[in-house]
Amino acid sequence: MKTIVVGAGIVGVSVARALAVAGADVVLLDRWSPGRGTTATTFAWTNANRKPDPAYQRLNVAGMEEHEKLAKELGGTPTYFRAGGLHCADARGESWLAENVERLRSRDYPAQWVERDEARRIAGDVRIPETTTAIAHFPSEGYVFPERLVAAVLDDARRHGATLTIGEVVTVDDGPEGASVTLADGTVLGADRVVVATGRWTDGLAARSGFDIPMVTDARRGSPIVGLLGYVRSPAIDLRCVLHTPDLNLRPDADGAVVAQALDLSSSVDPVDSDVDGDISAAVAARFTALTGRASPEIDFRVAIRSMPADGHTIAGYPPESARIYFLVTHSGITLAPVLARLAAAEIVTDTAQDALAAFRPARFAGAPRPEPAIKPPSRLGEQ
Numbered sequence: 310m311k312t313i314v315v316g317a318g319i320v321g322v323s324v325a326r327a328l329a330v331a332g333a334d335v336v337l338l339d340r341w342s343p344g345r346g347t348t349a350t351t352f353a354w355t356n357a358n359r360k361p362d363p364a365y366q367r368l369n370v371a372g373m374e375e376h377e378k379l380a381k382e383l384g385g386t387p388t389y390f391r392a393g394g395l396h397c398a399d400a401r402g403e404s405w406l407a408e409n410v411e412r413l414r415s416r417d418y419p420a421q422w423v424e425r426d427e428a429r430r431i432a433g434d435v436r437i438p439e440t441t442t443a444i445a446h447f448p449s450e451g452y453v454f455p456e457r458l459v460a461a462v463l464d465d466a467r468r469h470g471a472t473l474t475i476g477e478v479v480t481v482d483d484g485p486e487g488a489s490v491t492l493a494d495g496t497v498l499g500a501d502r503v504v505v506a507t508g509r510w511t512d513g514l515a516a517r518s519g520f521d522i523p524m525v526t527d528a529r530r531g532s533p534i535v536g537l538l539g540y541v542r543s544p545a546i547d548l549r550c551v552l553h554t555p556d557l558n559l560r561p562d563a564d565g566a567v568v569a570q571a572l573d574l575s576s577s578v579d580p581v582d583s584d585v586d587g588d589i590s591a592a593v594a595a596r597f598t599a600l601t602g603r604a605s606p607e608i609d610f611r612v613a614i615r616s617m618p619a620d621g622h623t624i625a626g627y628p629p630e631s632a633r634i635y636f637l638v639t640h641s642g643i644t645l646a647p648v649l650a651r652l653a654a655a656e657i658v659t660d661t662a663q664d665a666l667a668a669f670r671p672a673r674f675a676g677a678p679r680p681e682p683a684i685k686p687p688s689r690l691g692e693q
């Protein structure tokens with residue numbers, strides 16, 4: 310079976326690998342180099358934490374488990390770390406955190422309360438904020454190094470026969486002779502199946518191709534899909550897990566670097582302006598110093614535009630109008646990419662529906678008015 314995968318972010322390279330492992334003839338297409346889109350601006354926290362919908366949470370739990378399997382299959386330099394996560398709440402957020410812990414425990418999701426000393430041991434070289442009144446530990450969570458993970462998955466996909474081609478896809482089509490993609494230069498490539506894994510650009514590509522895949526597309530200042538990440542290259546700190554506090558979230562990065570995220574400042578970020586406002590950068594630096602004790606951090610900022618289906622949940626499968634064009638788009642792409650890749654590849658190669666994806670079909674939007682996005686900007690402890 311010849312398949313074309315459009316989009317070489319973490320979801321695209323993962324499904325290309327899974328298809329190649331399953332024996333498909335795979336061509337992976339991207340207009341840029343792999344991992345340069347949303348995958349390049351992700352907090353990269355693997356979790357099933359703030360997922361109220363049970364089916365979506367189960368899918369994220371499966372994603373976490375799939376990361377364990379994938380890490381063993383890939384071998385080599387580690388790219389995934391099951392190091393746990395800590396949430397430090399102050400008086401304003403303690404009840405919010407307690408409600409979440411209770412809900413997660415009711416679903417058998419590992420969650421436990423820890424004291425300050427234990428939290429410091431888990432977190433490493435950081436200071437637990439003095440205003441902290443409750444600390445929750447989620448030992449099954451973790452993080453990845455996104456760039457390294459994309460490279461490792463792509464290398465393995467190539468070892469199984471997949472090829473990567475640079476080219477911008479402007480439309481996809483399910484015609485009488487089979488599926489096809491048309492590139493910006495007019496080239497038409499045919500296949501038995503096409504997988505669209507273009508993240509936040511899915512809505513536009515789908516619309517040009519005659520499909521309706523509702524996404525949150527408003528990327529103006531204050532939008533829920535606009536975020537800000539600070540990459541702290543110096544000083545290096547010994548951070549050992551993902552840490553969430555009311556003022557700043559931290560995630561370990563390669564070579565002692567740290568990724569910092571201040572959710573409350575994201576609404577002030579102008580996604581069109583490549584230069585982050587001086588007050589915002591100073592605030593992030595001050596919060597980093599307060600949390601780590603390290604003064605004068607060197608921080609590179611990136612504006613993140615999240616990939617977000619209109620209802621916040623994964624879209625996976627063939628739309629009602631097509632049996633050859635498979636759409637795969639999601640928030641939580643880092644957590645979900647390995648399991649979505651395995652499930653989607655099974656559906657495509659064996660033509661057998663996977664129960665875990667039943668709640669996430671594009672058909673749920675069919676025949677209904679295009680939904681108004683109900684997604685709010687993440688602002689509270691543990692939101693993304």
